[in-house]
Amino acid sequence: MSKRAGVVSGLIFDMDGTMINSMPSHAQSWVEFCRRHDIQIDLADLMRRTTGRTGAECMRELFQREMSDDEAWAYIAIKEQLYRDLFGPVFEEIPGFTQFAALALHHGLKLGVGTAGDRHNIAFAMQRLQLPVPPHAMVGGDEGLPGKPQPAIFLEAARRMGIRPEDCIVFEDAPLGIEAARRAGMRAVAICSGHSADELAGPHVIASAKNYLELIDSHFLETLHVATA
Structure with a gap:
């Protein structure tokens, strides 16, 4: 102080x-997004690498490749809708x-x-x-x-x-x-x-x-x- x-x-x-x-619901939404896209993740490591980064940056980090902004934001729209659906009832x-x-x-x-x-x-x-x-x-x-x-x-x-x-x-x-x-x-x-x-x-x-x-x-x-x- x-x-x-x-x-x-x-x-x-x-x-x-x-x-x-909201972070528990963000974590849950990453798990579900990756399940739907058949991506294996270490959740704790992914959260460490992405928390605070923009949606487009997160998707490039997740997929470990370059992608256009349009592709990245299309993916993040799906992921964030999952998050809002999860967090809304327990906000x-x-x-x-x-x-x-x-x-x-x-x-x-x-x-x-x-x-x-x-x-x-x-x-x-x-x-x-x-x-x-x-x-x-x-x-x-x-x-x-x-x-x-x-x-x-x-x-x-x-x-x-x-x-x-x-x-x-x-x-x-x-x-x-x-x-x-x-x-x-x-x-x-x-x-x-x-x-x-x-x-x-x-x-x-x-x-x-x-x-x-x-x-x-x-x-x-x-x-x-x-x-x-």
Whole structure:
């Protein structure tokens, strides 16, 4: 909790595993997709290599060959529909997320979403979360930007919010996303919904928590030096 110096103007949230507890359903959808296409996988290894990457990047990684964007996105459309069908009936947020987001807005912070998920998955999540105020910026993995660990998605979210990267804090649940935040010049908070704090550590990581209820209980937002107009 000692590395929080500096003004904060905005918070940028990864989506899967950070805002919503979707990673188990993503894993299930990969298993089913690969079964249908007769592909043998090591699920843990595939998740490690693909979490945070765009849909097209994931499909090239899975098939281990070059493929056109059209072919890759056609495959990912099938895979992500499987995911939404699986997660829809059991949809849940990472505990405390909507409450934490409301508190952040109360403190005058802008909120952004920076995800490798495509527009359909973003719409699916936002419709179910029913946030009282929509995020100030949402950047997805089907907008032509490289996926994580490249910083482009987070940098674009900051640009759309009109905030300098160094004045943003990223919330992430995956190692590639934590690294993307570092490359973007942003501080990060590790949401340990699927990885340990050690797996998500870094010099720019200022806090770690299993969920947002822990951050609320520790008065995380109140300790930040929030920019004022």
